[in-house]
Each structure stands twice: as C-alpha cells, then as structure tokens.
Amino acid sequence: MNKDVRIINDRLTAQFKPVSQSRYWLQIVDNHYGGYYNVFFNHQRKWQRLRSIPLHTIKTYELAYLETVVHDLQQLTQLTIEYDGFTDQYWPQSQRLIQRKKHGYE
Template identity: 40%
Template sequence: MIDCHRETAIILDRLADHFKKRPRTIYQLSVAWDPYEGGINFFILIHKLGHRQRSIPLHTVKTTELADFETIMTEIKGATQISVVYAGFDGLRWPSSNQLIT
C-alpha cells in the first residue's frame, strides 16, 4: 500500500517548480496509466503559444489500485485548478462514482 498523501506532495512540489504563470502559456497535468510497469505517470505539459509543447515528467506512482489513484487526484484537484488530461484509462472507472475516467 502506498502513502497517497506523500505521493501527492511530491507531485504538487514538482508541479509548482514548473508552473511559472507566464503569459500566453497553457499548462496541463497529463496522467498516463502504465499497466505494464504497474504504475501511473504524471507529466506537466507546457505549451507557449507559437512554440512546441513540452512534456516534463513529474513522478511515477507505483500502484495499479484505482482507489489510491482517486485519492491522489482528489488531493491534486483540491490544491490546484490545473486542467488534467488522462491517457490509457480506456474503460476504467473511478471507484467511488463508477464514472469512466476521462
């Protein structure tokens, strides 16, 4: 079992390091399910208008438990207003609401 609060703190710290609030720049959190390595990867996507989009790895959470993932995402969404893009969660559902992860 992982410590969800510690994992969230790591992600939020690294997110804050890259989130500079620059004008004409779009920031997104990308979350990718990796069933082969048994983890969930977090990236920050930075797209300055007129330039290429950059993807910077933030952290990998070594769990495939969707309940742990839901706890981490609830804490991240409570601490930030960054938009989130999910990848690789096809057909998977949030444990608490049974809604598709999109």
C-alpha cells in the same frame, strides 16, 4: 496529504512559472505493462512546441488510490488533468468514466 501528492505538488510548484498566452495541464498515464501511473506537467506557449516534464511515478497501481491522489491534486491546483491509457475504466468511488476518448497510439 499523502506522500505521492506532496511530491507531485512540490515538483509542480517548482516547475510552474506563469507566462501569458500559455496553456498548462497535468497528464496522468496508465502504464499497463509496468503496473504504475506516470504524472507529467505539460505546458505550451502559443505558436511553440509542447513541453512535457515528468513529475512523478505512482507505484501503487490501484484505481481507488489514484482517485484519492487526483482528488487531493484538484484541491491544490486549478490545472486541468488529462488521462491517457484509461479507456473503458471507471473511478471506483464515483463510478465516472475516466477517459472519454481513445488516442491513436492506444
């Protein structure tokens, strides 16, 4: 397990407290201008506002590296991973489209 995955997993474990009728997911945002990726832990209880907690900034700005980080995170957690800022980009190894839909703020 590399350093970025360990940091994300440790911070996620500290933040994750299962509550009934709640939704939990990870969000990875591509910061084109800064040249890094941000990872957030999002959760929302039914009828309440979304809460987004920054977990880590991945400074290695390479899709191949991010693909290995995502793969390792998927091995550690069952949370859904949502991607923002990756429109029209493909994973280098699997050649799958990263983000299917474009959000209004892109």
